[in-house]
Amino acid sequence: METEEIRIFAEVIKDRVAAFSDENTKLSKKLQELEKGVQKDLYGNVVKTPPEQLQPLKDRLIEIENEVGMLGKIERTFHDPEKKPFVWEIGFAEIFGEKGGFDIVIGNPPYVRQEDIAPPTKPRNEVSRDEKQEYKEKLIESVKSHLPIVPEIDKKSDYYVYFYFHGLALLNSKGTLCFITSNSWLDVDYGAELQEFLLKYAPVKGIYDNPKRSFAHADINTVIVVFGAPQKEDLPSLLSPESYLKVAANMWPALSHIAKFVMFKKPFEEVTTSKILHAIETIDKIENSPDYRVFSASQRELLAEGWEYPEDYDDVKEGRFRRGQYEGNKWGGKYLRAPDIFFTILEKGKATLTKMGSIAKVNRGITTGANEFFILSKQEASTLKIEREFLKLILITPKESRGVLVSKTLLSNYVFFCTKVKKSLSGTNALKYILDGERQKVKIRSGANKGHVVTGYNRLETLKNRKEWWNLGNKHPSQINCNYLVNDLMRCYYSDEPIFAIDNFQQVHPSKGPKELCAVLNSTLFALFTNIQGRANFGGGLMKMQTYEIRNTLTVDVPSIGPEICRRLQSAFNKLASRELGTIFEECGIDPNRPVRDQNPKPVPDRKHLDDIIFDMLGLTDQERKEVYWSVCELVKARLDKAESLKKSKD
Numbered sequence: 001m002e003t004e005e006i007r008i009f010a011e012v013i014k015d016r017v018a019a020f021s022d023e024n025t026k027l028s029k030k031l032q033e034l035e036k037g038v039q040k041d042l043y044g045n046v047v048k049t050p051p052e053q054l055q056p057l058k059d060r061l062i063e064i065e066n067e068v069g070m071l072g073k074i075e076r077t078f079h080d081p082e083k084k085p086f087v088w089e090i091g092f093a094e095i096f097g098e099k100g101g102f103d104i105v106i107g108n109p110p111y112v113r114q115e116d117i118a119p120p121t122k123p124r125n126e127v128s129r130d131e132k133q134e135y136k137e138k139l140i141e142s143v144k145s146h147l148p149i150v151p152e153i154d155k156k157s158d159y160y161v162y163f164y165f166h167g168l169a170l171l172n173s174k175g176t177l178c179f180i181t182s183n184s185w186l187d188v189d190y191g192a193e194l195q196e197f198l199l200k201y202a203p204v205k206g207i208y209d210n211p212k213r214s215f216a217h218a219d220i221n222t223v224i225v226v227f228g229a230p231q232k233e234d235l236p237s238l239l240s241p242e243s244y245l246k247v248a249a250n251m252w253p254a255l256s257h258i259a260k261f262v263m264f265k266k267p268f269e270e271v272t273t274s275k276i277l278h279a280i281e282t283i284d285k286i287e288n289s290p291d292y293r294v295f296s297a298s299q300r301e302l303l304a305e306g307w308e309y310p311e312d313y314d315d316v317k318e319g320r321f322r323r324g325q326y327e328g329n330k331w332g333g334k335y336l337r338a339p340d341i342f343f344t345i346l347e348k349g350k351a352t353l354t355k356m357g358s359i360a361k362v363n364r365g366i367t368t369g370a371n372e373f374f375i376l377s378k379q380e381a382s383t384l385k386i387e388r389e390f391l392k393l394i395l396i397t398p399k400e401s402r403g404v405l406v407s408k409t410l411l412s413n414y415v416f417f418c419t420k421v422k423k424s425l426s427g428t429n430a431l432k433y434i435l436d437g438e439r440q441k442v443k444i445r446s447g448a449n450k451g452h453v454v455t456g457y458n459r460l461e462t463l464k465n466r467k468e469w470w471n472l473g474n475k476h477p478s479q480i481n482c483n484y485l486v487n488d489l490m491r492c493y494y495s496d497e498p499i500f501a502i503d504n505f506q507q508v509h510p511s512k513g514p515k516e517l518c519a520v521l522n523s524t525l526f527a528l529f530t531n532i533q534g535r536a537n538f539g540g541g542l543m544k545m546q547t548y549e550i551r552n553t554l555t556v557d558v559p560s561i562g563p564e565i566c567r568r569l570q571s572a573f574n575k576l577a578s579r580e581l582g583t584i585f586e587e588c589g590i591d592p593n594r595p596v597r598d599q600n601p602k603p604v605p606d607r608k609h610l611d612d613i614i615f616d617m618l619g620l621t622d623q624e625r626k627e628v629y630w631s632v633c634e635l636v637k638a639r640l641d642k643a644e645s646l647k648k649s650k651d
Contacts, residue, residue, distance in 0.1 A: 013071050020064050027064075031057045067145070101172035101229070108180045109163035114156045114190075142166070147230065150197055154190035161185060164194055168202060171229035176205070183209070183223040183332055192306070192328030199303040199326075200252035203228035204259035206280070209336040210268050223336075228257075255300040258284050261335035263293045286343050293343065295335045305329050308548040327548055330533065338532050339634070341627035345525070349554075349618050357551030359559055360510040360517065364484070364547050365501035366394070366415060366475055369462035373437050374416045374472070375502070381414050390418045390430045395481055395501040398491060404522055405577040406481075406495040415500055419471050434470050475500065480508035480518050482550065486543040488636050489584040490530045492521035494577065506550045512559040516566050519573035520556045524603070524611050525618075527584060528628055529553050531635040541643030556614060565613065572610040579606070584636050588629040592637050601629035 034054055095102060118127040119135045133155075139162045140153050146169035153161070160181045167177045185191030186207070198204050205226040231253035262280055264271050271291045283294045304320060306329035313323055334342075345353070356362060368374035376384070381391055391414040400410055418430050425431035438456040454460065458469040477498035483491050484504050492508070494515060501507055510517045520526060533553045534543035545553075558566075582604070585592045589602030603611065615625050 017068055017071055020068050024061060024064050027057055027061055031061070063148075099172045101175055102170050103172065103175050105167045105170050105175065105177045106179075107163065107167060109160035111182050112159035114158050117159050143169075147197075149201065149230075151193050153193050157190040157193075158182065158184065161190065161194055165197070168227065168230050173229055173231075175229040177227045177229075178224070180222055180224045183221050183336075186223065186332035186336070187330050189328060191331075192326060195306065195328060195331065196303070196326040197230075198227060199254065199259075199299040201230040201254050203231075203254055203257040204299065206260045206262055207331070207336070208268075209261075209263045209332075223332075228254075252303075255298070255303065257299050258296050259299050259302060261295045261331065263336045264291065265293065266291055286347055288340060288343055293340065295343065297335075302329065302331075305552050306548075308546075327546070329552075334532055339627070339631040341624060341631050342528070342532060344624060344627075345618060345620070346554075348620065352556060352617050353554045354557040355551065356508070356553050356555050359512070359555070359557060360480075360508050362509070362547055362551045363507050365481065365503040365505040365507055366472055367503040368415070368472065369466075370442070370457050370460055371502070372442075373457045373470075376414050376416060378412055378414065384433060385429045386416070386433055387428055387430055390416060390428075392417045392477070392500050395493070395499055395505060397504065398483065398493070401493060402580050403577050404491055404493050404518075404581065406493045406499065408495065408497055408499060411499065415472070415502075416470070417472055417475075417500075419473075421468060437470070476507075476509065478507040478509050479514040480510065480521065481505040482508060482521065482545070484545060486530065486534060486545060487541070488640065489581060489587065490521070490527050490545070491581060492518055492526075494518040494573075506545060506547055508550070510558065513566060515573060516561075516569040517555070517558045519569040519576070519610060520558065520614060522573070522576060522581075522610070523614050524588060524607065524628055524632060525614050526553070526555060528632040528635070529555070531632060531639070541640040543639065556617065561617070565617065568613050569610070572606070572613055575606040576610055585633055588633055590629065590633045592633070596630050596633050596637065601626055603629065 031054065034057070116124070117136060117139075118124050118132050122131075136155050140155075143150055143153060143162060143165040147165055150165055153165075160179075164177075164179065164181075164185075167179065171177060185194055205228055206224075208224040208226075210222065210224070260280070260283070276291060280292065280294055284296050286296065287294045300320075303326060306326050307321060307324055308327040309324040366374075375394070375396065376386075376391070393408055393411045394413055394415040395406060395411060396413050400406070400412065416430075416433065418425070418434070420430075422431060422434070425434070438458050440457065441453050441455060442457055442460060444450055444452045444454065444460065457463055463469040477500045479495050479498050481493045481495075481499070481501040482505060484506055493505075508517070508521075530545060530553060531543070533549050534545050581587060587604055587607050589604070590596055590599055611625070611628075615628075620628070
């Protein structure tokens with residue numbers, strides 16, 4: 001039997017090597033043709049193929065070479081019983097031969113944190129760091145050998161993520177995967193690759209959240225997921241993942257599927273009846289009942305919500321997904337655990353709300369790469385006598401403004417902003433400043449060489465790859481600048497004249513109504529949205545709002561509202577901006593030291609005036625307005641309390 005198994009192994013490898021060899025021949029021929037420029041246009045002219053179109057073919061040829069090498073390694077282990085591989089196609093030959101895979105894969109993968117992942121053949125305390133790294137590499141290679149279309153897998157992924165990919169690979173074309181795992185992949189960075197793969201290739205039939213832990217002995221929160229089989233047969237056979245992105249963007253096979261996120265409000269055993277499950281199956285929108293809440297959305301829209309485009313991208317001209325990449329989304333925070341009022345607002349605000357990115361361009365403030373060179377106080381700039389055309393006032397910290405209204409006269413720093421080459425700067429003090437910067441001794445502030453000293457700012461890793469190291473590029477000032485790191489309240493600063501801001505801020509450039517939009521961005525409604533959208537905690541409980549997260553955060557569609565409401569928003573903002581804002585609890589009139597829902601919210605009058613304008617547009621009832629105040633305070637309190645508890649546990 002063992003001899004027969006080895007023979008079958010050898011035949012499988014032989015067939016795979018032959019298939020790779022055939023693909024290699026076809027790709028090599030195609031690459032040679034493209035490099036020679038044999039293609040012609042309608043007028044008979046030879047068309048030269050751009051390098052970026054050749055690169056995917058070259059990348060795929062390298063992948064084939066690596067795959068063949070890996071198969072050779074496997075073949076050499078056939079007679080070693082400890083190293084002999086298990087091949088599902090052979091172990092379950094009748095399943096894969098007749099059906100192409102399993103009808104259903106059900107599992108509860110082990111919960112092992114990424115730092116504890118190690119080869120199972122040795123005691124964990126005997127495994128070296130290098131052996132752990134090698135084992136992770138093998139896990140990734142194994143996934144890609146079964147699903148070549150999988151993007152790169154983050155090595156910080158917990159163990160169960162690899163099981164997801166392998167489980168999906170075992171299904172036949174009509175199969176279903178059902179897993180119960182930790183819910184962490186829904187929100188953390190390493191879950192982005194799995195989210196992206198599912199949205200493009202595999203129907204997300206349902207992600208179900210249980211209000212109580214599924215396993216009393218396990219210190220993790222879990223979800224039950226049901227996914228359809230990857231629709232691999234629709235993919236061009238000769239395309240690598242990279243080239244598929246370029247030539248077939250917006251045509252991934254699973255984009256039209258409606259994904260469902262279901263939060264049960266009672267334990268599974270009380271609500272998972274056939275009647276309720278059938279009702280959930282038929283829902284294709286948002287539905288809220290006493291037993292469950294369902295959020296449904298097309299996988300195309302979910303992919304768009306987590307997609308980050310380059311700053312120069314024009315989605316109207318270029319279309320969706322042509323450039324950029326999927327950065328991830330807070331599936332758990334937004335679609336499963338968000339408060340009920342969020343979904344009420346989504347339903348009532350269909351005609352009023354829109355994503356920030358649809359009415360404004362958003363970009364991170366200026367990242368200089370060396371603040372000690374680029375940021376100068378007014379006194380330093382005066383002493384150096386740098387020409388005014390190369391100095392721009394810049395917002396460095398929220399402390400430069402008492403409230404959210406920023407005046408240029410209160411700004412105390414300049415950014416050295418020079419886009420000219422040295423030849424054009426002859427005789428200027430700006431050139432003297434640049435040359436002096438190239439002679440200075442500079443201490444490296446971060447990275448592997450932290451503390452080392454180099455001669456010249458131009459030799460810093462953060463600057464040396466720029467064509468002109470002193471050139472900060474094509475940056476534009478804005479009237480609205482929002483906090484990048486948020487403590488308890490998102491503050492969005494407004495200035496009558498556009499100003500530059502450092503990368504402590506996200507700059508918002510609206511198409512219309514900057515003051516009205518800034519009013520909305522300082523409302524309690526927007527504070528609620530940001531606390532749902534924000535996905536990373538820093539020290540002290542700080543929440544991070546990345547550029548693409550601001551773009552994807554909901555706001556009032558300011559360009560579509562009438563002149564009377566615009567006037568009222570401006571007036572309300574002028575009153576709010578005349579004072580220093582307090583904490584979210586002070587603004588909402590909630591004592592954080594008492595149970596939030598035992599209190600009647602008493603927002604500051606000018607805040608209530610602003611909020612009521614927006615609540616009126618949404619048609620919220622008095623009770624729903626209270627829910628907004630309660631919910632945002634609960635979200636912030638939970639975040640800050642968690643940070644405080646972690647701090648105490650470390651102490």
